[in-house]
Amino acid sequence: MTGRLFIDTLDAFITYGVAVTAGGYDGLVSYPSLKEVDTNDWPEADGIEADLSEVFLDSKTFTLDMVCANGGDVGALIAALSDGAYHTFNFADLGITRSLRLVSAPKYDGYRIYHFSLSLADDSPLDGYEYVEPFSTGKSDGFEIDGKDFSLYGIRVLDGTMNEIDKTPDVKENLKVSISGMSGSNYDPESVFYKSKEVKLNLFMHMAKEDFWKNYNAFLYDLTRSGFRTLYVDARTEEHPCHYKGGDVKKLSLVGDMIWCEFTVTLVFLSYRPGEEDYVLADEDGNIICDENYNAIESRL
Secondary structure (H helix, E strand, C coil), X not given: CCCCEEECCEEHHHHXXXXXXXXXXXXXXXXXXXXXXXXXXCCCCCCCEXXXXXXXXXXXXXXXXXXXXXXXXXXXXXXXXXXXXEEEEEECCCCEEEEEEEEECCCCECCCCEEEEEEEEECCCCCCCCCCCCCCCCCCCCEEECCEXXXXXXXXXXXXXXXXXXXXXXXXXXXEECCCCCXXXXXXXXXXXXXXXXXXXXXXXXXXHHHHHHHHHHHHHHHCCCCCEEEEECCCCEEEEEEEEEEEEEEXXXXXXXXXXXXXXEEEECCCCCCCCCCECECCCCCECECCCCCEXXXXX
């Protein structure tokens, strides 16, 4: 238990008798959300028009699940975290350090060894971060963001992601008039337009700590650059304009020097219109065959 968590340079287990539980790091590692962007939602067009000229990450509040051994002093820990807002948390077993502030005190559960949780806030996501180009030789699942294959980050795409991409967005409501003196409504029947939609990518990473943080942070940084992102899905030969919204860690495990992380990233598809599938010609390697104007040649099935 010792040597794993340091708070303001003090070993948390030696000083307060507390430690992070197994699975307690999920909220800490989860990506922060994007601050809300300005949008126009035109009734006569699919999707939304978003101002992505500048985008900013929001602060993140999360729960750190902990355990206190018999003889530990949670009260002393809370007193220390109440002495000034920000405190330095060095998660040595994860290989990261964060400046965090206490949001709410824990609830106790147990007699001699009891579990409790700290609600903490990280107000400076990617503070001091210097971008390092990701690199991995992992297998590709046919997903790219702005031309970068997810495999460059060491990311695998899990089941359920294609269902999210293929789901039909809600329909925008046209002009509708409902009169109290008559049954039903009069609805403009001329056209159908679709709303934007949120798509949750189910992802997985497994690599050594140093490589994990390099690629994990690079992925977040690349997702939150100014302007819209382009998600390419090889299985559909489609590109989708989108922007990042947020992320969540579903399960994180430490095995020696390796980090196993199953997480989700939520993207907002700015415009998506369901329709019939188009089939195009491709060579034996899966490369799309184009005409002299670089348009894909349709296959007549």
